[in-house]
Amino acid sequence: MKHNAMYVAILAAAIAILGAAALVADGHDGSDAAYSEDYGTVYGIDLAPGFSYSYTPSYPSDLAVTTTIEKYESAGISASMSGKTLSVSVKDGVTSGSYDIILKASSSTGGVSQTAYQHIRINVVSGLSVSGSINDIIKGASVSFTPSGSSGMGAVTWSVKSGTSLPAGLTLSGGKVTGTPTAVGTQTVSLTATAAGESKDLIVHFTVWSKIAGGSAQTITSHGDTVSSAAISNASDIGVTWKVTKGTLPAGFSLNASTGAISGKSAALQSVTVTITGTSSHGPAQTATKQITVRSEPALSLTGPSSLITYPGAPDKTAVFAATSGTSAVTWSVTSATGVSISAGTVTVTDGASAGSVTVTAKTAYGQTATKTLAITKEASAAISGDASLGTTVGTAATQTYTSNVGGTWAVSGAPAGTTVSISSAGVLSVSGSSPAIFNLTITHTTPGGQSVTKTVSCSIVSQLVFTSLPSSGVIAYEA
Structure with a gap:
């Protein structure tokens, strides 16, 4: 009897020690066990749906031991023995609760019958769950995204989903996606969370919207012709519309709400400065402004x-x-x-x-x-060239040509009564008279530049040489 008691004690101690090495106690003292019997220390095992738990008890090497399931709570778990190994899984639809399993070890080695029990409690915990979202951003903005992942089975680690890559500009490090996306449009971040061998994908979509553009201040000027400020280029994805938010456009000018261009014409003298504001209709709210000065005046000539x-x-x-x-x-x-x-x-x-x-x-x-x-x-300094005297007989016109080193007009003055005097545009002086006369003429040459030079010409008009007597008026005298 002493030997029997000793073997029972040794078997019970071995099961307790080896079970403690393989299982983690959950801190229960057995008082809240599903079974009223006291099977000793309760060893808690956390198990999530989709996982299986296997356990092969070990015993002193000199004993031949048979292990069976004494009983278990089948409402939440499935348990079976295959050879010496216990296999446990959580039933479909079970997401919480604790379910007990009692293992029975039996041995008859050496003619000594022994029985020992081990109390295992399967605590159903949550499996791997993932979530997270990235807000839409404006191009140039950075992303800092920490995906949410939890598992009752252990720590969660993150990686980029196999066969995918992060959008250009983003990196994953330490479970955090950071960076500045370089492309506009819908972006997809595909991650895989892993905990205790379970994996689950998290697919997150977000949109990078183009940044709204305004423009530097601009001045347009009309001289009665049609003028236009520069169209403001914005990507079509954000749908920008423009309106005047400060000042009033002058008569004859209008704003294109789609392009932000002001155009029109006027010849009135005016200068008006307005501010236009563009507002996006898609994506995160954005506004941009531009100052335009509209001037007009008559065309200059x-x-x-x-x-x-x-x-x-x-x-x-x-x-x-x-x-x-x-x-x-x-x-x-x-x-x-x-x-x-x-x-x-x-x-x-x-x-x-x-x-x-x-x-x-x-x-x-x-x-x-x-x-x-x-x-x-x-002009050069003007001078007149030509004879300083001119003579003719009564009734006969005399001419003489005068020149100047500078072009211009000619005039003559000083002609006495009874004479006819003129000078042509070519500088040809003509003098005639009906009776003998001696006089001085002044020739004046005026240049295009306003120079005026003169020359004095002495003129003589004498009688024609004729016989003024008849031979009959002569005297005949005899000379002896």
């Missing part, structure tokens, strides 16, 4: 001479130019040239100027420009 002539020693010469009235303030300029200046549209040319051309430019405060070329001619 210039009037004034195309040429100016000066000469050595001449007084200052001027050429007056006028710009279209009703425009914004006009500033004047002339290309740099010695002896040439401009003030309020009046070009002044001194005798020190050289021959050539200059460009007169008028520019309005609203940016219009108009130009006109002024050709500057510099």
Whole structure:
């Protein structure tokens, strides 16, 4: 009897020790066991649906032991023995609860009959569950996404789902997806969570929307012609519409709500600044603004001479130019040239100027420009060439040609009564008279530049040489 008691004690101790090594006690003291009998320490095993638990008890090597299931709570679990191995799984539809299994070990080694029990409690825990979402973002924004995963079976680890890759710009590290997506459109993050051998995929979709664009401030100017500000380019995915949010468009101008372009025409003198605001209709709310100044004025044109002539020693010469009235303030300029200046549209040319051309430019405060070329001619000092005297007989016209080194017009003065005097545009002087006369004429040559030079011509009109007597009036005398 002593030996029997000893073997029973040894068998019970071995089962307890080996069971403790294979199983984790859940802290129950057996007082809340499903069975009223006291089977000793309750060993808790956490088991999630879809998992199986197998356990092969071990015993002292000198004993031949048979292991059976004494009983178990079949409402929540399935349990069976295959040889010396216990197999347990959670029944379909069971998601919680604790279910007890009593193992019975029997031995008759050495003629000693022994029985020992081991109390196993299967605690049904949640399996692997995953969740998470990524909000839509605007291109250029970063993503920081920590997927949610839990399992009663152990720690959850994350990886990129096999056969997929993260969107360009994103990386997975330490269970967190971070980065800045580079592409616009629907993006898919495919992850796989793993816990205690169970895997579950998490597929997350989000959209990267284009960033709304506004634009730098712009000024458009109409001179009675149709003008337009630049269209604002935005991607079609965000559906931007524009409206005036500050100021009022002047008459003749309108806003294209789709492109943000302001267009129209006017010749009225005005300058109006408005602010337009674009608002996205898709994706995260976005707005952008642009300031546009609309100006208009009459078309600018210039009037004034195309040429100016000066000469050595001449007084200052001027050429007056006028710009279209009703425009914004006009500033004047002339290309740099010695002896040439401009003030309020009046070009002044001194005798020190050289021959050539200059460009007169008028520019309005609203940016219009108009130009006109002024050709500057510099004459030589004028002089008259030709005889200083001219004679003829009564009734006969005498002519003489005079020239000048500078072109121009001719005039003659000083003719006395009874004479006919003229000078042609070619400088041909004609003198005639009905009676003898001696007099001086003044020939004047005026150049295009305003030079005036003179020459004095002494003129004589004498009688025609004729016999004024008849032979009959002679005296006949006898000379002995």
